[in-house]
Amino acid sequence: MKYEAVTIKDIAKALGLSTSTVSRALRDSYEISPETKKIVIEYAQQINYRPNPIALSLKEKRSRSIGIIVCEIANSFFSQAINGIESIAYDKGYNVIIAQSHESYEREILNLQYLASRSIDGLLISVSSETENLDHLINLHKRGFPIVFFDRVVEDLATHKVSVDNYKGAYDATSELIKNGHQNIAMVAGSEFLSITKERVAGYHQALSDHDLPFDANQIEYCLHGGMLYEEVEKALEKLLYHNNNKPTAVIASADKLTTNCLRYFKSKNLQVPSDIAMIGFSNLDLTDLLSPSLSVIRQPAFEIGQVAIELLIKQIENKRPTTEFEKIILPPQMIIRESSGAKKIR
Amino acid sequence: MKYEAVTIKDIAKALGLSTSTVSRALRDSYEISPETKKIVIEYAQQINYRPNPIALSLKEKRSRSIGIIVCEIANSFFSQAINGIESIAYDKGYNVIIAQSHESYEREILNLQYLASRSIDGLLISVSSETENLDHLINLHKRGFPIVFFDRVVEDLATHKVSVDNYKGAYDATSELIKNGHQNIAMVAGSEFLSITKERVAGYHQALSDHDLPFDANQIEYCLHGGMLYEEVEKALEKLLYHNNNKPTAVIASADKLTTNCLRYFKSKNLQVPSDIAMIGFSNLDLTDLLSPSLSVIRQPAFEIGQVAIELLIKQIENKRPTTEFEKIILPPQMIIRESSGAKKIR
DNA sequence: CTAAAAACCGGGAACGATTGCATAAATAAA
DNA sequence: TTTATTTATGCAATCGTTCCCGGTTTTTAG
Known part of the structure; x- marks a missing residue:
């Protein structure tokens, strides 16, 4: 069962205008008269029109979605980091697609291929513990694809990196x-x-x-x-x-x-x-x-790591010129002393 | 910085064929001669061609992505359920977009609007604890949008529901x-x-x-x-x-x-x-x-709940006719007796 | 040897939105 | 009155892919 959304064409037809006029009216272009704008905007609101992001993606060659690869989301560090990532991403109109490597090199590669084929605009990754060879990432990076490493960073790639001390x-x-x-x-x-x-x-x-x-x-x-x-x-x-x-x-x-x-x-x-x-x-x-x-x-500071990483990534994605200067950000860890680290037994 | 992918046009130009022929060759159509197919497929492989999912989505009016709304992913039940959801979704070529309500009704509505505007094909939701009014979900549901509830189901909506006893x-x-x-x-x-x-x-x-x-x-x-x-x-x-x-x-x-x-x-x-x-x-x-x-x-059984829920959702999405019979699946919980439930103090 | 039937391939519209360019009408200036 | 300018709108191309509709060549049947 398909769910049919209302398009700009429907508005144009209903109002006896062309699609270009409707599009411009909705984007508040100076070329459109105030009266027309008012009619269009009100009608659009009434029928609950929402621009189709897929059509926009096709035109603008960007999907406004970014990929995340972590080993496990059921790991408190990563779920907190993802919270941080999401908090910023949603604000900036990006959605995130999460993939899990389960610490497997092979699955990391599969995930990467999958995400790349879903035309993501950039990637946040914390590599799997099996990952030694980086060719899969180097290939993408060489073609100018934005990648930011967080937590588990790698040395041999010139990109932004965010981790803890x-x-x-x-x-x-x-x-x-x-x-x-x-x-x-x-x-x-x-x-x-x-x-x-x-x-x-x-x-x-x-x-x-x-x-x-x-x-x-x-x-x-x-x-x-x-x-x-x-x-x-x-x-x-x-x-x-x-x-x-x-x-x-x-x-x-x-x-x-x-x-x-x-x-x-x-x-x-x-x-x-x-x-x-x-x-x-x-x-x-x-x-x-x-x-x-x-x-x-x-x-x-998992939440903050996520926030900093996504901010760097979005900055790089939205940069017109290729990024040449990469940042390496290192946040301080926090030590919480409780009972388990106490003195040894006196014999 | 934009990352340019190779398209079917590039292949057509390079091989002196039309885009239709290339498209058909890649989809193994009977109308294309075996030799042409071989040439096209080999060349596509060589330059690492991947079909643009956005263009496909636009044409097919489906995004092959589904939305999930939960209160928190940093909650073991939900992260396990999401694991279950992902395990099936990736197999079937769907990607999942996760949103968190943080137990807020308002944020649940915002998330829903956001996901709907990203043209997802269906929704898996476990409502927030503040959610009493269901209009936001009823609206979508009435227009034939596939929704499956898991864990925190609601009574007043005729959809698939998966929960525990x-x-x-x-x-x-x-x-x-x-x-x-x-x-x-x-x-x-x-x-x-x-x-x-x-x-x-x-x-x-x-x-x-x-x-x-x-x-x-x-x-x-x-x-x-x-x-x-x-x-x-x-x-x-x-x-x-x-x-x-x-x-x-x-x-x-x-x-x-x-x-x-x-x-x-x-x-x-x-x-x-x-x-x-x-x-x-x-x-x-x-x-x-x-x-x-x-x-x-x-x-x-969080993982299983996720699996069952996504299976029902995908089945509904891929159904040609509108779904009229909805399932309510209830899985058994597991009781693990340890020390904390022991006898009370004897006075 | 001719007509029909495969076999193979290309042109072009469509999906939804944006945008440069053209065009029409209305107004202003000469 | 004529020309220039502004204002408001439409046409058509574009993004990458599929698919309907033709068209040409080759094969098969009569």
Whole structure:
């Protein structure tokens, strides 16, 4: 069943005018007499005329819609970021089409093809944790297609980038744990391919070094799927806790899903937090205060990241000349200290 | 900066053919010789030709995109439902445009106007908790526009509806608490306007009655914003716990946000769950097992609800004749019993 | 060998809106 | 009165694609 909308032609026919006159009257052109304008505008209102955006898109060669690719919308960081994106996009008359990679490189490519074929005007992307090869993005970018990276940015592409100071977040978390007496701090990290992982590892590394603690590569375990799979996190923690000369007394989880799955593991093993094992996690869940013990977290300004990213993208889309100067914006993370990062057990 | 795509004209010019021939060759028409087809298809592949969906939309009077209106995507139930919707929509070549009402009637109307003006082919909606008047939806529906309700359905509109057995969910939750010795059970409910609220209250009511317990209207508090505002929940609980002759020993929270805000309140008042106050909440969070005490929940099959809803919508969109028979599909909820619903304190 | 029938391909209208250009009428200036 | 100018409107092209309607060539049947 088709739903028939009213067009400019219907108005023209009803009023005995040409479509051009109607179009101009509706756009308040100086060429049209005030009386005609009044008649047209009133009639249009009466029959609830709305210009067909598809016809406009065809003519103007732009769809006023932008694509977003994230791993999961059911991830508090990304749903908050999308909220930020939407808040600005709707104001500026753009709609957003959301696609999920589910952390799969293959699906990221499929999504990109799909979005490109839907003639989006620009793309906001936070790459999947499997993404190492960037050819799919480079191709588009070379042809002048506007792309803005957020959160998980990549180095090899000259575009706008918006992320959080991951280095500082990890540095602060590590320092806090050291302050509380922890000397053996492990890290459950996300995919090695991701910039955010590298930065967080670097911050962790530097904090250890600044406090004269040794860095042990065995204290870091990478999870390719970013914690999406419980088994992956389980394996990482087994290795860190039980197949390690240097058993850690504290853990830093470097992503939302990693954090919750670490907790799940500790619970299953009956490990008390923070007495058996302390932890700080990167997390944007608004429930971490309700956990027992309440969870110390590094929180990212997700909403703002989304807002800044979409603003840069729209600016680039609406630019007449090709953009040559790209911005790299880094927002500060927030550390919220609660119970889970407390002192280790006194033996 | 504009990004120029290759069109059917470019192919026609390059190959010395007409656009009609190219179009037909690409659609594998019988009117075109195998040799010509081969040449065209190969060349199209080589220059990476993709048909312009906007031009197609204009011609076919359909955009192959559908709108979704929910209150919040940062709500586990809805993000899971959207996952279900997307999984089917992408398979069938539709894209989804998501809009959030943030539980505001006004924003719901704005979103609807926006989506309608973007020529979507159909709408999936879970109404806001403020929505009492349905004129905005009735108008569209009368003109033959396909609408499917999910989760928060409305009675006065003859369309497809997909929801969960809210009556049973509440009935089971109440019965479980009664089984554990609770005789005074309160309910923190969502907006009175919503069908799901009414059904859940009815289930609660019936369970009390079936166990020969009295029903006291003072044991129910409604939250117009569905728990979005902490203050609203706080006020409801103050009233139930401290301005009530009949102090409850257990609470049922009838929505995701209500559940978490109840817990937040109990924590702030240092009330132990379940010894001071037991609870079961409707929740789709995948973190409820990690809370202490772990939370007993009524979980809704959000992903499936989304899938069923989009399937019905697409079926209706692609139907040649107007749909006259509408389905009302009700999926079963799942009760997960954990610690929070346990026995009351023995005095 | 001619007529009919396939087989193959191009021209052009259509979808809805905008816009440069042409045109008509009305007014102003000479 | 004639010419120039303003004012108000219509025509037609355009965006990318499909599809109806012809037209030409080749094949088949009688």
